[in-house]
Amino acid sequence: DAPLAEVDPEIAEVLELELGRQRETLEMIASENFVPRAVLQAQGSVLTNKYAEGYPGKRYYGGCEYVDVAENLAIARAKALFGAEHANVQPHAGAQANAAVLHALATPGDTILGLELAHGGHLTHGMKINFSGRLYDVASYQVDPTTFRVDMDVVRATAVERRPRVIIAGWSAYPRHLDFAAFAEIAREVGAALWVDMAHFAGLVAAGLHPSPVPHADVVSSTVHKTIGGPRSGFILSKEEHAKKIDSAVFPGQQGGPLMHVVAAKATAFKIAATEEFRARQQRTLDGAQILAERLSAPDVAGAGVSVLTGGTDVHLVLVDLRESPLDGQQAEDLLHAAGITVNRNAVPFDPRPPRVTSGLRIGTPALATRGFGEAEFREVADIIATALVDGQAADVAALRARVGRLTADFPLYPGLQQ
Numbered sequence: 001d002a003p004l005a006e007v008d009p010e011i012a013e014v015l016e017l018e019l020g021r022q023r024e025t026l027e028m029i030a031s032e033n034f035v036p037r038a039v040l041q042a043q044g045s046v047l048t049n050k051y052a053e054g055y056p057g058k059r060y061y062g063g064c065e066y067v068d069v070a071e072n073l074a075i076a077r078a079k080a081l082f083g084a085e086h087a088n089v090q091p092h093a094g095a096q097a098n099a100a101v102l103h104a105l106a107t108p109g110d111t112i113l114g115l116e117l118a119h120g121g122h123l124t125h126g127m128k129i130n131f132s133g134r135l136y137d138v139a140s141y142q143v144d145p146t147t148f149r150v151d152m153d154v155v156r157a158t159a160v161e162r163r164p165r166v167i168i169a170g171w172s173a174y175p176r177h178l179d180f181a182a183f184a185e186i187a188r189e190v191g192a193a194l195w196v197d198m199a200h201f202a203g204l205v206a207a208g209l210h211p212s213p214v215p216h217a218d219v220v221s222s223t224v225h226k227t228i229g230g231p232r233s234g235f236i237l238s239k240e241e242h243a244k245k246i247d248s249a250v251f252p253g254q255q256g257g258p259l260m261h262v263v264a265a266k267a268t269a270f271k272i273a274a275t276e277e278f279r280a281r282q283q284r285t286l287d288g289a290q291i292l293a294e295r296l297s298a299p300d301v302a303g304a305g306v307s308v309l310t311g312g313t314d315v316h317l318v319l320v321d322l323r324e325s326p327l328d329g330q331q332a333e334d335l336l337h338a339a340g341i342t343v344n345r346n347a348v349p350f351d352p353r354p355p356r357v358t359s360g361l362r363i364g365t366p367a368l369a370t371r372g373f374g375e376a377e378f379r380e381v382a383d384i385i386a387t388a389l390v391d392g393q394a395a396d397v398a399a400l401r402a403r404v405g406r407l408t409a410d411f412p413l414y415p416g417l418q419q
């Protein structure tokens with residue numbers, strides 16, 4: 001029963017260094033967040049020892065009386081939070097949830113229609129070497145080349161032409177709302193099922209600050225670790241008529257034993273997501289992204305603006321367009337990293353640069369909102385980023401790093417926590 005530092009000092013050091021990195025830098029990867037300590041505690045618990053294949057009350061293993069309570073709580077809370085008829089909380093991750101959704105709604109060889117990866121879609125929505133692209137006949141829609149928004153006439157025309165079995169609405173890099181009612185109407189028209197992947201914006205939906213896909217979609221999948229700020233994992237909501245198919249697609253279709261420590265942590269995350277404090281945090285997340293979009297493109301901040309795709313944002317992220325910038329995506333990511341700000345480079349639609357370099361940055365505000373940032377801090381963050389991107393290779397990195405250091409010192413992360 002020796003502690004980690006004794007059993008495996010090399011891994012103990014990794015944990016310590018990573019905690020230090022998270023504390024001392026500004027985390028702006030749009031898909032990341034900081035889980036509350038209650039979630040860390042549930043995940044680092046003895047529930048990791050338990051096998052529980054099956055569903056509460058219908059397990060293939062004995063001794064599930066307590067983990068059943070945890071899973072039932074997670075299910076009930078997910079349903080209540082999103083107003084869903086059915087919830088499956090077992091997917092290990094977003095990709096596993098999505099594999100199960102396609103397993104339930106389609107047969108290999110069927111046509112699926114989703115947003116193209118290079119235009120903001122996700123790997124699991126039909127990328128060539130992902131399971132979705134290998135098993136299904138993939139059709140995709142792109143954003144409009146001038147507005148950079150999804151054009152529902154294009155979605156409809158493609159759906160009418162390709163007659164997909166499943167239409168996918170959802171994204172990994174898109175700064176605007178989707179029209180779920182219009183997607184549902186198109187799905188009805190062509191006889192397709194509508195699947196919404198709300199992995200990115202689920203926290204905003206839970207807070208009532210983003211239109212909900214639940215009334216419109218046959219099935220909604222999500223992760224728990226992005227805007228919701230829970231454990232790294234997935235879940236699926238559906239209409240009652242799809243419940244049996246979804247459950248059997250998750251287990252035994254795609255997975256074996258659920259990760260019960262993570263299921264318990266999901267229950268805790270859903271409980272927190274129903275609170276007023278959570279709603280206020282999601283509001284700060286949105287406000288932060290608005291401030292970022294405005295100040296990055298405001299010429300008074302750093303002498304010259306930085307272009308932002310679609311001219312702004314409705315959600316928790318901003319897509320910086322570097323097509324006209326001397327900095328490419330890789331250089332911009334590296335420059336901000338040197339200043340203590342973590343973001344990821346991201347292809348912009350119709351990107352002239354190769355995918356490993358890109359002409360874009362995806363910058364998100366959820367983790368900093370969780371850290372406690374409000375308007376004043378997001379203004380300062382936006383100005384640091386704008387200065388870096390406008391000054392480019394001539395930027396005074398040490399001065400920018402010092403400004404980042406003042407912000408991280410003012411908002412301590414996991415105070416007192418030792419790894």
Ligand code: PLP
Binds near residue numbers: 171
């Ligand atoms: N769906 C969307 C829209 C995503 O953005 C992501 C993650 O980036 C996923 C699914 C997959 O989630 P995971 O990384 O947990 O498999």
